[in-house]
Amino acid sequence: MPEEESRKVVLDRSDFGTWYNDVIELANLSDKRYPIKGMNVWTPYGWKIMRLIDSAIRRECDATGHGEVNFPLLIPKTEFQKEADHIKGFDSEVYWVTHGGLDELDVPLLLRPTSETAMYPMFSLWVRSHNDLPLKTYQIVNTFRYETKMTRSFIRVREIHFFEAHTCHADAEDAERQIREDCAIMDRVARDLCLPYLLVKRPDWDKFAGAVYTIGVDTVMPSMRTLQLGSIHQYHENFSRPYDIKYEGADGEHHHVHQTTYGMSERLVGAIVGVHGDDKGIILPPKVAPIQFVIIPILAKGKTEMVLEEARRLKEEVSAMGYRVHLDERDQRPGSKHYDWEIKGVPIRIELGPRDIEAGTLVFARRDLSTKRTVSRSDLRSETRRAMDDIEVELSGRARSILDNGVRFAGSPEEYRKLSHEGWDGVVKANWCGEMGCAESMERALDRTFLGYPLSDSGEVETSPGGCYECGSPTDKIVLLSRSY
RNA sequence: GGGGCCGUAGGGUAGCUUGGACCAUCCUAGCUGCUUGGGGUGCAGUUGACCUGAGUUCAAAUCUCAGCGGCCCCA
Structure with missing residues (x-):
């Protein structure tokens, strides 16, 4: 009998969805039998990987002058409601605590879906003068989102192991400097995980609730779908106004601070599993291998x-x-x-x-x-x-070719059809005129959604002259469209 | 957001239409013992389940309702 047939465990990466679920169970990274949807149990081996990733993040944050904090899990409804866009973005996916013992609470509490509204009332007490700035903090905690879609280990869960950095700055310029620092941190962490990524500025309709702009950090899985590894948000004064975070400047005047946030999650584990694995199981980058x-x-x-x-x-x-x-x-x-x-x-x-x-x-x-x-x-x-x-070099190289192969330029429907005929099904890069009507048509025709505007390594929005994929009007705007997790 | 399928041991299956005892069954699972040891050693013995709750009934894995959970498809 050929050796292959005597193999007891059969993993087949060409069926990526099944492979992903099977390999997580076989490698014993997480046990999804806990009786709440999307709330999985970390097993010792999986948790150790997560902790090693956390250590890498801590190392980078500490080295860049961030202070680690730990805020309460519960947020009063009254605080949560202060920033209008933010509520709209999260309203449908928060868990509510309405009772204490047998008594109904006067003010309902919610489980943080993210911690802006927990932290910022405190920031308003902490920040008094320009000497308190910049205020750079981060925490690694669990957050909760009531997902109604199908959940998937590490990738879409209801209890999320989450890293979030929150910073306050005297002005827009310093806040922009922070965004660049975040990108540098991302780069060093991703290097340890042997994961290449794309920096993508999200379209306005898809930015974080309350943000001025959002930069998504996306990687490409072997299924050619994108997976968001992190997000970096520029808030300007959108939160500091409702939460009244002000400082007295050297000029003697009071100013609202400029804020940024940066988030990553257990999805990093999902990316490692998905990107590096093969038919024999997962392959761990040396830096985070237990x-x-x-x-x-x-x-x-x-x-x-x-x-x-x-x-x-x-x-x-x-x-x-x-x-x-x-x-x-x-x-x-x-x-x-x-x-x-x-x-x-x-x-x-x-x-x-x-x-x-x-x-x-x-x-x-x-x-x-x-x-x-x-x-x-x-x-x-x-x-x-x-x-x-050598293993780091090999893994990074392979992951890079998955990503490079996964992103292709299509100047027109004809060009896309050609790619499609070759069986290619990845992230489409195209010119776009900026008209919403064209965006909608493109999403429908390509069966993908706008991921956003790709950024170069230096953080500039990429441009390239051409004609809109949909209407042909001349434009230099470049966008990415993908199916994403 | 809409529709469908499903839930039986660690994993995989049967049984359910037409309610019933006696033995569920298989395994790459677990446990004992012996054996073996450079790519899943072999043998013997053994462990363990009908998602939860309510209802119908003399009797529920099977029928009804609800909940929880899982999967798929469409928008």
Whole structure:
């Protein structure tokens, strides 16, 4: 029988939706059997990945002078209602707390869908003078949104593990500087996750409730649908006016602060799973892998203790180099363990058996390439570091080609039809004249929605002369349309 | 926003139309023991379920209603 047919677990990435659900269950990242829709249980392995991502975010925020805070989960209805657009945007998806014990509350409380309305009444107390600015804060907490659509682990959930940075600035210019800093933070975090992304300025009708503008950070999944990894919002004085956040300037006058926010969530885990995985399971970027090296001892009769002792020594050595390493001492066949750790995406498997001990070697198996290499025990230090670096390069490269292939320019319906005939089904880049009628026609014809205006690396809105996809009028506006999660 | 399908052990299935006992069944799951060990070792034994609530009935996995949950399609 061919080896493939004896495989016990069958994962098929060509059916991405099913693959995604299966692999999360098999790798044991999250248990979706909790009896509330969209509220899944983080298992130790999945939660560790999330925490490693959080650590990377914390590191960046702390390094850029943000202070970590922690605000209450409950928000009084009266505070929530102060910014009109904001309520409109979230009204249909908040959870309400209406009772305390048996008594109905005078003022209903809501579970934060995001924390603007919890934080800003306090900011108004905290900010008095220009010396208090900029005020840069962030928190990593859970938020709640009553999703009515179908939920999907990490991607669309009702209880969201959420990072949110909130800042206050003296003027628009300093707030703009903050937006650029946010983009730089995004870039460093994404690098650790080996995830390329697009910066996309959202169209006005799709910006965050209460924002002046919103920059979406989107990546492209293998299904060619986009997944939003983060958002960066410029508020100007939209919130500081209703929440009365003012400072006394050097000029002796009172001014409203300018504000920005920046958010990311557990979707980062969804992106890692989706973008890097293969038919054998998930593949974790080394920086966020709970286990970076797994050691599989090959136990032969009579040599069990000898091999185990050597394996434990090896574990100590790798651990002393600062890596997260696990020695799998379970009483199972080696092959069975190999499959296990492959599903869970451990970057490097080290096999150690009697033959290796005799020869002073180790076997390094790479999860991303499915290759094995015999390395000299004396080169352990350089080999481990090299393995980690090489895997990052490989994963980033692959993810980059998914993204590059997933975004194509179509100047006209004819050009789109050609792409479509080739079986391509990704993010369409096109010229648009700016007329709403054309936007609606384009969305209908392409069966995609406006993602927004792509930004260059320097943060400028991309332009390119051409004719509107729909009406042909000359324009230099460029837009992206996608199916998104 | 609208429509449809579905919920039986860790996972997968049968049974439901036409209510009934006796044994549900399979597995890549769990547990015991022995065996084995460089890609899912083999054998034996064993564990474990009818989503929740109300109703109809002598009797409910099966029929009715509601809730919760899951999936799909259309806008």
